Amino acid sequence: MTREFKIVHEQQIDGTPEQVFAAATEGSAGWLWPVDIELKLGGAGPFGSSVTAWDPPHRYANHMDGENGFYNTLEFEISERPDGKSWLRYVHSGVIFEDEENQYEAAQQHTAFYQHTLAQVVKYFPGRQASFAEVQGPEGSGAADALQRVKAALGISDVEAGHRVSVTIDGLGHVDAEVDYLAENFVGLRTEDAMYRFFGRNAFGSVVGMTIHLFGGDASDEAAGDEIARTEAAAWGAWLNGLFG
Incomplete structure (x- = not known):
């Protein structure tokens, strides 16, 4: 069976249309993952799509067709x-x-999380490029209570969004952050120069994962920023592996 879907998400963002448009089209490493877009109508978009609307700073769209x-x-x-x-x-x-x-429920929840993160980028890191890394938890993080265990290890089981937490990661030291997003299946942490996003995909048949978005220091130097991101990914990956044995 197939199902057509349409997910609409609307929000006010603390930033100008120019800042929002730039983050959505050129700054995706800060809130999603790195995406290359040919910045013009008809240009190449992500995953084989084409840019079908290009009206900076008010409208951008891409579209792709496939089989069946x-x-x-x-x-x-x-x-x-x-x-x-x-x-x-x-x-x-x-x-x-x-x-x-x-899959539809997963897409809805992921959309809300990604769009919140986009708004955070515009508000707290406007115009800054990010270095990006992704980490997947081990097989044991596919258990039903896996993200709850992550929340407990982060020290946020009994707090709400807006609270501050501190966690020690071997190789990184203390990570002091604000909980900027907290839902049943997702956690967002923001520091002065980074955002850490935890995805409870165990709820949708996969494993816990996380993304790392670094905005500080050498992150403006692509090679140096990528190396820092890899170092952070290795440290957080070891933390997740240790948490789930």
Whole structure:
């Protein structure tokens, strides 16, 4: 069976339309993962898509078609609000081919988390490029309570978003952060120069994962930033492996 879907997420962002548009199109390593986009109408987009709307700083969209009726479309519509703020309407539409209900729920929850992270980038790291790394937990992090164990190890089991936490990571030292996002299946931590995002994909048939987005110091130097990101990924990977034996 297949299912067409449409996910709409709207939010106010503390930043100008120019800042939001730049983050959405050129700064994806800061809130999603590194994506190369040819910055023009008809240009090449991610995963074989094409840029179908290009009107800086108000509209960007890409679209791709595939076999058996598959398609995937991403749309960003940005309008100006008073006091240097913006309104972003994001729409993701496409087709799911299997495990429809579970995958649709996962897509909805991931969208909310990614779009929150985009807003955090614009507010706290405007115009700054990020170095990116991704970490996957071991097989044991696919257990039903896996993300709850991560939350406990981070010291956030009994706190709410907005609280500060500190965790010691071998090789990195103390990581002092604000909990900027907290949901059943997701956790976001923000420091002065980094964001750490934890994904409880154990709830959707996979394992716990995390992404690392580094904005400080040598992150503006691509080679040096990538090396720092790899070092952080190794340290956090060892932490997850230790947590799940």
